Amino acid sequence: MTGRQLSEKPSQLRSPLVLKLRTMVELTPGDVAALDALGSVRHHCAGGQTLFEADKRRTAAVLVHDGWAFRHRTLSDGRRQVIDFDLPGDLCDPTVFVTSRAGFSMQALTALSYSLVRAEEVLDLMTRSPRIGAAFWWADAHQEAITRAHLVAVGRMSAYERVAYLLWELWTRLRMIGLADGAGFEFPAGQDVIADAAGLSYVHLSRTLRRLDREGLLRRAGRNWRILDAGRLHDLVQITDGLQLNPLARRIQERLSR
Amino acid sequence: MTGRQLSEKPSQLRSPLVLKLRTMVELTPGDVAALDALGSVRHHCAGGQTLFEADKRRTAAVLVHDGWAFRHRTLSDGRRQVIDFDLPGDLCDPTVFVTSRAGFSMQALTALSYSLVRAEEVLDLMTRSPRIGAAFWWADAHQEAITRAHLVAVGRMSAYERVAYLLWELWTRLRMIGLADGAGFEFPAGQDVIADAAGLSYVHLSRTLRRLDREGLLRRAGRNWRILDAGRLHDLVQITDGLQLNPLARRIQERLSR
């Protein structure tokens, strides 16, 4: 599971989007070329930069190539909920193709390399290849599953479980794109951002992290996080299924190829 | 905004799904016929019935024609988070078309009339008409926006604001499908279910509702809820944008019709 796709063709540089979509649907060379074209114009920005803001009109989605970003919603009095973190290969947010305004803001966490993808480009692709259409829909569904699990964690789990859940989620997603191994991962967010993702104050987040450390589940050193006891962490987290990538059934793939 | 589509063709019975998708994309008679066919076989079940369970394999989504349902995730010790309520016209959950297991359970709240829609049917439709594909994607995006807003409410709002948000959301959605007017709506859920949606205990939910009543925002009598002060309620809620239906831009619709 860990970075299998990366080692598949080590000599050939593939965009993280292709790597990701390929985990669920067989892509033809033509599909791959079309997807590569989506990311041909690369933009860069510094960490902390805002990529777009909630309620503003938008016509393009952001395709992340390299670096971290996060999406959040901030209330008028400053309370902020981080909706999720965006990793290389994530298309944020595809819903721009079907709605005209963002429901949230997006901000770079680290220096970022990204492309802007216009709605027309993706809808043209969909028209030409329903297989690519399904792949995008699938990516969107995966995103939705993550948000749903996040809602359950924030709504019904204790601070301890919730933080464990959040880190488990990131670890799993990073392993899927080959950016983490079984030992741990790099996570370049400050505790204020993590707290806003968990729906906690940063003070209580700090205490919770110390407790996870004290009890031997995970350890943080700077931006490096290591998983000390994956088994107990998994038990704590409970909902891990929504994070799995399920390839499209062959039956359906064949139908889409006709 | 209130039930405009319903009064448009009062003599002709249209499925709630068609009414809903039509608000965002111009549907041809052929599209409408194809969508009607999706709901041709009707099933019925009693309130309280479980329609499907989390982690179980599924190949069909549930299209609600009449009645209420809700989707939830229950942890091993019984803590339950209601993810959202399903109303007539909702396709729950379309992600079954792209993932093989449900990430949550679905349960009827009232007696329910519904159809089962297999993945193949919708993917065939998508292949034949990218316009219908976009419409489904859009419906999914709308669902996602609701879940995101729910996450913000549960993560960062007080109990008072959160309950106000939840009721505002339902009121808005019901008005969109012509099942509520400016005065209020029918909501057939007990306080235990509402509490699990808000991420509160039912005791605290009861207190919160009494306070909303005492302060003149809304009043409940049995299953009938009336909005007493929509303005103040709206101020309290803050995030209302994610709930709006944005029709697909004409530009994009034209491209999809070719």
Place this chain on the structure above:
DNA sequence: CGGACTGTTGATCAAGGTCAACCTCTGTGG
């Protein structure tokens, strides 16, 4: 009239928030 179900209220308790001090780093300029 009794029982089940749903909602309300009061009393008490715990999880987590808030405020404030302090502690490391790390980078910077004298």
Place this chain on the structure above:
DNA sequence: CCACAGAGGTTGACCTTGATCAACAGTCCG
């Protein structure tokens, strides 16, 4: 090389929100 500043993280003391436990009230049945 040291002094200092600033950012990010940690800890303690105290307070608030909402959970828990328990009793009771209304309603809808039989």
